[in-house]
Amino acid sequence: MDTAARDEVDRRRAFVGLLANPVLDRRRHSELFALVRHPRHRSELMNWFSSRLGYRLVVTDTAARLFRLPLGDVVVAPRRVTTPPRRMLVLALLAAAAAEDAEDITTTQDLSDRVRVLSAREDCDVAGYDPDQFAERKLFEAAVELLVSAGVLWPVGADHGDGWARRADKIGTTYQVQREMLLRMVDPASFTAALGERGPVLTESAERFTVMRRLIELPVCLYTDLTEAERAYLIRQRSRVVAWCTEMTGWTVEQRAEGLALIAHDEADTDLPFPRLRAVDFVTLMILDDLFRRRADDDVVTDADLAAAVLEVAARYPKSITNEIASETARSERAMELLRALDLLRPGLRPGLWQLTPIAARYRDPRVVSVTARLEDTE
Structure with a gap:
């Protein structure tokens, strides 16, 4: 080469x-x-x-x-299947603030002590942190891991993950504070948008940025999701947009009457490959196919359709029902989480109704190769 x-x-x-x-x-x-x-x-x-x-x-x-800077107060980003608890995020921000005043080398216990003091201040408008409660310690341990993933803290030594939450006599993991990454952890414009305060809108490039973000970040860019100005931009600049996506990723842009989708060649390149070889994905795929058959002319399905699909799939493929999705409620909730994260199903115009998106048609009539072995409870 x-x-x-x-x-x-x-x-x-x-x-x-x-x-x-x-x-x-x-x-x-x-x-x-x-x-x-x-x-x-x-x-x-x-x-x-x-x-x-x-x-x-x-x-x-x-x-x-x-x-990922917002446009006004909007950030186009993939929908999370699960989100960290709000309390964990609050503790992560408090731990980041505490790390700024800590020594270059710190520990889980040192950060915990600092956050306890910080959260008790009158000008800190959050619920006080109580490390004597196991639930709080567990959340704090997870919050520190968020800072590790953000590059703010580097574990030092081999004691990373030593069960600090369960051991009050442990100091926890030793970390090196990365002050450069700490200062760059939160962008002011993104933080303002997260607080719901509208920032500046880049009118000259807003249409381009919105269309490109929808193609790069989301499963699909549907014309119905775009404003009139954004649709006009995409129609006018479609060839350039497709060329840009191909140049930056090497993936294939699938063009249909409903919109465009950027298809990754390797499932490792997407944050949510579907379907994976696991029970939840198989059951969700079969539920989606059943819903596609039950849909009305406007691609709307109801809660009753969903309940019927959940029962039908369990009866048709009993070996696919693992402990994780043994109950009807669990099967329904997990399938809905995944279908919504993949943007295959959206809330309808009123409670009890759901709208299948055009992308759902890609998954109709799936061919089941084998169901002789029980699928594992794997993530």
Whole structure:
């Protein structure tokens, strides 16, 4: 492979890698970080993110940080199947504030002590943190892990995950505070949007950014989800948009009457591959197929249709029902979580109604190869 072709592949790997890991540090992501920081890739990547998506990529000697800046108060991002508890996020922010005043080397216990003091201040308008309660300690331990994943804390030594929450006599993991990443953890514009305060709208590029973000970040970009100005932009610039997506990812843009979808060639390149070889995905796929058959002319299904589909699939494929989804309620809830995260099903115009999106048609009439073995309870 010649140099130009290799650079094209490496830039795509760097671009997709940053979407999946918006916080990179030289130590934990050495290979990907090297691609991002490479002299032949760095400026091009920055240009792609800024001019095509309206994002900001910051690259230093030791780290890279991709900021998904909001348009006004809206951030286009994949829907999470599960979200961290609000209390965990609050404790993570308090721990980040505590880490700013901590020594360069700190511990779980030191951060916990600092957060207890910080949360008790009159000007800190949150419920006080009580490390004597196991539930609080468990949440705090998970909150610290969020900071580790954000590159703010680096575990030092081999004691990472030593069960601090269950052992009041332990100091927990030892961490090195990464002050550069700590300062870059939250972007002011994104923080303002998270608080529901409308920021500046980039009117000149808003249509381009919205369309590109929907294609890059979401399962599909449907014309019905776009404003009139955004639809006009996509229709007018469709060839350029498709070329950009192909250049940045190497994936295939599927064009249909309802909209466009960017299809990854490898399921490892998407945050939510479907269907995976696990019981929840199989049952969800079969429920979706049943709902597709029960849908009305306007692609609307009801809660009753969902309940009937859940029962039908369990009766037809009993070996697919693992402990995780043994009850009808569990099967229904897990299937709905997954279908909504994949944007295959949306809430209808009134309670009890659900709207199948055009993407659902891609999964109709699935061919079941074998159901002779019981599927595992795997995530």
